[in-house]
Amino acid sequence: xxENYLKLIWAYLKIGLFGFGGGYxxxxxxxxxxxxxxxxxxQMFTDIVAISQMTPGPIGINSATYIGYVVTGSVxxxxxxxxxxxxxxxxxxxxxxxYIEHHRQSPFIKGAFMGLRPVxxxxxxxxxxxxxxxxxxxxxxxxxxxxxxxxxxxxCVVYFTRVHPIxxxxxxxxxxxxxx
Amino acid sequence: MAMNNLYLQLFLTFSKIGAFTFxxxxxxxxxxxxxxxxxxxxxxxxxxxxxxxVAQSMPGILAVNISxxxxxxxxxxxxxxxxxxxxxxxxxxxxxAIAIFLTPDTIKxxxxxxxxxxxxxxAVVALIIAPVLTTARSAGINWKTVIIPVAVALLIxxxxxxxxxxxxYIVLGAIGGxxxxxxxxxxxxxxxxxxx
Numbered sequence: 001x002x003e004n005y006l007k008l009i010w011a012y013l014k015i016g017l018f019g020f021g022g023g024y025x026x027x028x029x030x031x032x033x034x035x036x037x038x039x040x041x042x043q044m045f046t047d048i049v050a051i052s053q054m055t056p057g058p059i060g061i062n063s064a065t066y067i068g069y070v071v072t073g074s075v076x077x078x079x080x081x082x083x084x085x086x087x088x089x090x091x092x093x094x095x096x097x098x099y100i101e102h103h104r105q106s107p108f109i110k111g112a113f114m115g116l117r118p119v120x121x122x123x124x125x126x127x128x129x130x131x132x133x134x135x136x137x138x139x140x141x142x143x144x145x146x147x148x149x150x151x152x153x154x155x156c157v158v159y160f161t162r163v164h165p166i167x168x169x170x171x172x173x174x175x176x177x178x179x180x
Numbered sequence: 181m182a183m184n185n186l187y188l189q190l191f192l193t194f195s196k197i198g199a200f201t202f203x204x205x206x207x208x209x210x211x212x213x214x215x216x217x218x219x220x221x222x223x224x225x226x227x228x229x230x231x232x233x234v235a236q237s238m239p240g241i242l243a244v245n246i247s248x249x250x251x252x253x254x255x256x257x258x259x260x261x262x263x264x265x266x267x268x269x270x271x272x273x274x275x276x277a278i279a280i281f282l283t284p285d286t287i288k289x290x291x292x293x294x295x296x297x298x299x300x301x302x303a304v305v306a307l308i309i310a311p312v313l314t315t316a317r318s319a320g321i322n323w324k325t326v327i328i329p330v331a332v333a334l335l336i337x338x339x340x341x342x343x344x345x346x347x348x349y350i351v352l353g354a355i356g357g358x359x360x361x362x363x364x365x366x367x368x369x370x371x372x373x374x375x376x
Contacts, residue, residue, distance in 0.1 A: 018347045019239045024311045028346045044284045045250015046301045056202050060226020060241040065272050069279035089240020091269040096234045108358050117319035119349050122332025128308040129337040136301040147302040154306035176299015
């Protein structure tokens with residue numbers, strides 16, 4: 001019981017501390033901690049991302065709240081996990097804002113962010129790659145044809161138009177309901 | 181407005197932002213700016229942009245980091261706690277309710293929900309592929325530098341123990357970027373190199 005809490009805290013401390021580059025870039029980090037450790041399946045992880053997209057709030061918070069509850073089965077676990085993911089950045093941001101002039105001039109911050117930019121692209125790509133599996137696209141060929149079709153169509157809509165991602169998810173859900 | 185109400189104001193303003201913005205950090209910035217700079221006039225625009233730069237350069241959740249710097253600027257640490265709790269609370273309560281009622285078993289065992297999610301999952305993957313391309317463009321990735329994101333993505337995907345840990349590449353990227361930056365400064369004649 002207490003072991004679950006400690007593992008959650010350790011996982012979400014890392015996620016909070018190394019979560020650079022926004023929600024999508026954090027996905028591969030979250031995935032590594034919660035899917036690879038066997039807490040949830042890759043399919044459940046994808047579902048959490050979907051739920052997170054459809055509800056307000058940042059994905060880092062949403063995943064912590066959901067996984068904290070699923071792993072411990074209690075509201076307390078959910079609360080502890082959510083607070084854990086914001087604690088390290090809370091402290092660091094507070095310190096940085098007190099040394100704002102120093103911070104702005106810092107060659108380390110400037111250089112580090114230049115180096116992080118291409119890495120963030122790779123982090124997001126790895127999250128996409130890790131989710132391209134049978135759990136999300138189906139095991140049978142007919143199912144795969146449909147899911148790959150949904151994926152390509154959704155990509156085109158999101159990338160080439162200004163349609164909101166929530167609408168894309170809703171349409172994909174309706175498609176799923178009709179064809180499966 | 182009475183000063184002792186500012187804590188409450190911070191909490192309420194950020195919980196409104198937290199409750200009504202979909203999509204996290206970047207989507208939130210313009211709404212936070214509207215509330216903080218234009219509506220409440222708590223902070224001038226140039227200072228807001230400075231604070232935003234600090235929030236962006238720190239790890240974690242951008243929306244929370246912004247609320248921390250603004251709360252701290254207005255009311256110190258207590259202010260930043262009020263603002264951060266405001267940002268977190270709405271999504272925490274909403275996701276908690278979903279976690280209680282829409283458990284993984286419900287998704288699997290309810291036929292209708294299960295069919296809906298079968299359609300949603302490939303769309304979620306598409307939603308993650310799209311920002312790969314948009315961030316690659318904004319990061320100025322070219323044929324020479326594309327090796328970095330490709331190598332990072334494949335090494336993480338490889339699932340090889342230790343090698344596949346994303347933290348390695350975040351640390352390497354930061355250190356590598358710093359070394360590269362310092363070297364380019366030195367090559368320019370070292371004018372700014374001894375700033376820090």
